[in-house]
Amino acid sequence: MVKCVVCQSTIEKGEYCDAHTIAKNNLEKRFSDWQKAYEKMSWKEYLTRISDDADIPVGEWAKEVAIYLLEQNKK
Amino acid sequence: MTDYLCISEKPTAAKRIATALDEKGKPKKLPVPRNFGKIPVWESMRKGDRIVTIPALGHLYSTVEDSAGGWHYPAFSYKWTPSYLANEKNKTRPFILAFKKFGKEISNVIIATDYDLEGEVIGATIAKFACGQDLANVKRMRFSTLTKSDIVNSFEHRDPTVNINLVNAGFARHEIDWLFGINLTRALTLSIKHATGRYKLITTGRVQGPTLRFVADRERDIQTFVPIPRWVIDAKIDLDGDEIFIEYNKKFLSSLKEAEKVVVETAGRDGIVKEIGSRKITQKPPSPFNLGTLQSEAYRHFGYTPSRTLRAAETLYLNALISYPRTSSQQFTSAINHRDILTQLTKSDPYRIRANKLLSKSKIQPTFGKKKDPAHPPIHPTGKKLAGNLRNEERNLYNLIVCRYLAIFGEPSIKNGLRLDLDINGHIFYFRGMKVLKKGWLEFYAPFGRVDEVELPDLAVGDVVKLAYINHKQSYTQPPARYNPNSLLKKMEEQELGTKATRASTIDILYNRGYMEDESINATDLGFAVIDTLEKNSPDIISIELTRKLQREIENIQTGKKTREAVLMESIVQLKDILEKFHKREKIIGITLQEQVQNLKQRQRILGKCPKCKQGELIITRSIRTKKRFVGCTGFYKKQCDWSAPIPQKGYAAPAKKNCKHCGFPMLTIRRKGKRPFTICPNWLNCPGTPDEVIDNYRNNKAGALDVFVEEET
Known part of the structure; x- marks a missing residue:
């Protein structure tokens, strides 16, 4: 048994629980759309916008992953 | 002279039936022994025959476990028993006593309950268990409105016997629901007990689980959503x-x-x-109303939840103002005399002009939708004039039903x-x-x-x-919209989950169990935890396919394609398989559920970020020394912030999910039994929005100092 790196819930294996795995996949999948929309955008800028801008209708779990990744500074 | 015992579903319906069947329209209220309470037993005289009509109070009998093995699973042994024995809150004993007394005296029994699965079970259980009748000898009155003409007609042309397939289907549905509900609830609850030693009742059921899954799936889509x-x-x-x-x-x-x-x-x-x-x-x-479309329109125009609409529609039905509302039909048969109903409607001011306009047409032809229901026509007014004793929501609903009825005869x-x-x-x-x-x-x-x-x-x-x-x-781009009670009901209908009669109450149960909340339905952490855990460890419990299959099997009994015994046996085999698989993973299910329940409890205490230190979180907690409740910052444990404030000691305190407009502190809501909930700012000692009186009372140690808040906020 291990813990999800974001919410600390018990999981059988891996880094993220199911919910945060979906959220992380969605974050990765949408990054190219954001790059196209703004022409230039780094992964870090993208995560910062997602986690800081209250006007963006991003889901709470996706936001939690973005904050975690920013803290870890990794993709 | 022949004596008949007429079984009605509710006291209001019983009075209507008795009045309609009595030639003078004045049935006699028969005296009953004291221990029967105030049960109205009506005697009507018709063509020299005597008809005794007794009401039920919904189901008088229910299924209970038929063994003394304690709280365990699997539990496959059950029996039918008076509902007051199954649950002492049920005040049904006097009704059963009345049926037993008159059942002994009168051998001609007629079931005059609503003509559907539930009505058939209500009538059949009373006829069989209270009156001791063989169902093959019991007659059936079938009506779709409680108007005099419909009741008399259904009495004169009563069916020689009950619809035994319908009775068996009704019995089977109750039994399958009981088997799934009791076993799955016990399995979930015991998984926590066995894994952690703690007791937390976690309930689910055959329709509840898959319905909650829709809500949880949607919640997952929303919470993991990343917009473009x-x-x-x-x-x-x-x-x-x-x-x-x-x-x-x-x-x-x-x-x-x-x-x-x-x-x-x-x-x-x-x-x-x-x-x-x-x-x-x-x-x-538009097509004529069935229950689903009526609930949908009532939500759209008045914001009524499906169960509220159903309740109001039932009152209208019991007042003989509309036809039986639990119908899925969108097609009228030729038996309904529309010209007659429209003529009656011309006597009501709000509909006179429109009804007259329709009556002036040479041909009155209603529209029709796709759905059929052989038992009842679409919901329509009877033409009876609106009484003065109706509540606003009933009047609104009646107006909607009449306007829709008028519209179905209109031109494009x-x-x-x-x-x-x-x-x-x-x-x-x-x-x-x-x-x-x-x-x-x-x-x-x-x-x-x-x-x-x-x-x-x-x-x-x-x-x-x-x-x-x-x-x-x-x-x-926007996340998918949350379900509301109406769209969730539609989804259930689309996916063939539950029946027209039970969908609204399933939604209510999910609210009452704390699995979902708010008008814009939000799966609670508990609801999400249950679905998440079951999805991973025992997906069959929340499988839509399984529920739908069981529903079809029940319909097969109704159409005579399968027997009640065969369907029950198949259900038990399926359930046994589910429970065996569940048992193998009981420990991990129990641990995960308990963890989620704990998380939920933790989250229910957190108000939001501490505006003072901007790092810790304000939580509702208790003093170890005085045991008194207060709000404090979690930074206290790290020696970073010492902000704290007293809050009212009585009632249930929870985060209000909004900030104070005066000082920006996250607020909390206090709920007290029998009183309206109120919201207060935890920073009330320094908040500019706090009335001076509250501060004065608090400084003077006045009891209930914060109660002034209560009045202010409610």
Whole structure:
């Protein structure tokens, strides 16, 4: 048994629980759309916008992953 | 002279039946022994025959476990027993006593409950268990309205026996629901108990689980949603000093560069009217109401939840104002005399003109939808004049039902959709309008079928107009909308989960169990935890396919394709398989559920970020020394922040999920039994919004100092 790196819930294996795995996949999948929309955008800028801008209708779990990744500074 | 014992479903219905069957319209209330309480037993005289009508109070019998093995699973042994023995809250004993007494005296038993699965079970259990009748000898009255003519007609032409397939299907549904509900609930609850030693009742059922899954799946989609940026063009033209919105021909632009290009190329330019087009739109009259469409329209127009609509519709039915509401039918049979109902409606002021207009037509032909229900016609008014003792919601619903009924005889409506195309430097903008050419059925459905007409500006092709304003506006793709009680009910209907009679109550149960909350339905952490855990460890429990299959099997009993015993046996085999698989993973299920329950409890204490240190979180907690409840910052444990404040000690305190408008502190809600909940600011000692009186009372150690808040806030 291990813990999800974001919410600390018990999981059988891996880094993220199911919910945060979906959220992380969605974050990765949408990054190219954001790059196209703004022409230039780094992964870090993208995560910062997602986690800081209250006007963006991003889901709470996706936001939690973005904050975690920013803290870890990794993709 | 023959004596008949008539079993009715509810006291109101019993009185109506007795009154209708009595030749003088004045049935006699028979005296009953004291221990029967105030049970109304009616005696009606008809053509020399005596009819004794006794009401039930819904189900008088229910299923209970038939073993003394304690709280365990699997539990497959059950029996039917009086509901007051199964649950002492049920005050049904006097009703059973009344049926037993008169059942001994009268051997001709007629079931006159609602003609559906539930009604059949209510009647059959009373006839069998209380009156000791063989169901093959029990007669059946079938009616769709509680009007005198319908009741008399159903008595005169009563079925020689009950619909035994319907009875068996009803029994099987109850038994299957009991088997699934009791076993799955015990399995979930015991998984926590066995894994952690703690007791937390976690309930689920055959329809509840899959329904909650819809909500949880949607919640997951929302919480993991990452939007895509997009832009809209916001533009207005100037027409004789009036600024009028126009829309760009592309609703959304996918890049900032593209949006900026449109603005740069059009700003300060004039537009030329390029084309003015119109399109005729013909809209057929709506189908007659069945329960689902009535619940949907009532939610749309009045915001009534499906269960509230059903309750109000049942009151209207019991008052003989409308036909039986638990129907899925959208097709009338020739048995309904529409001309007669419309004539009756002309006697009511609000409908007189419209009903007369319809009656003047040579042919009165209602529309029809796809769904059929052989038991009952679509919901329609009986024509009886509205009584004065109805509540507002019942009146509103009645008006909706009558207007819809009138509308189904109307002609199609014809609208003219208009569009003016404006060319601004090669970019096309639109202005849309709408004109009603022929009201048709909309006239009869008023005020519910209103169309907002929008006139086009007085312009011709080639005219030049001035662009008053243009800019681009950032927007984002939106997460899917949460279900509301109405859309969830529709989803259940679409997926064939539950029946028309049970869907609304399943939704209520999920609210009451704390699995979902709010009007815009939100799966609670507990609801999500249950689904999440079961999805991973025992997906069959929440499988939509399994529930749907069981539903079809019940329908097979109803149509005589399968026997009750065969279906029950198959269900037990399936359930056994599910429970065996569950048992193998009981420990991990228990641990995960308990962890989620704990998380939920933790989250229920957190109000929000501490405005003082901006790092810790404000939580509702208790003093170890005094045991008193207060709000404090979690930074205290790290010696970073010492903010704390007293809060009311009585009632249930929970985060209000909003901040104080005076000082910005996250607020909390206090709920006290029998009183309206109220919201207070935890920073009340320093908050500029706190009345002076509260501070004075607190400093003077006055008991209930914070109660002034209560009055202020409610």
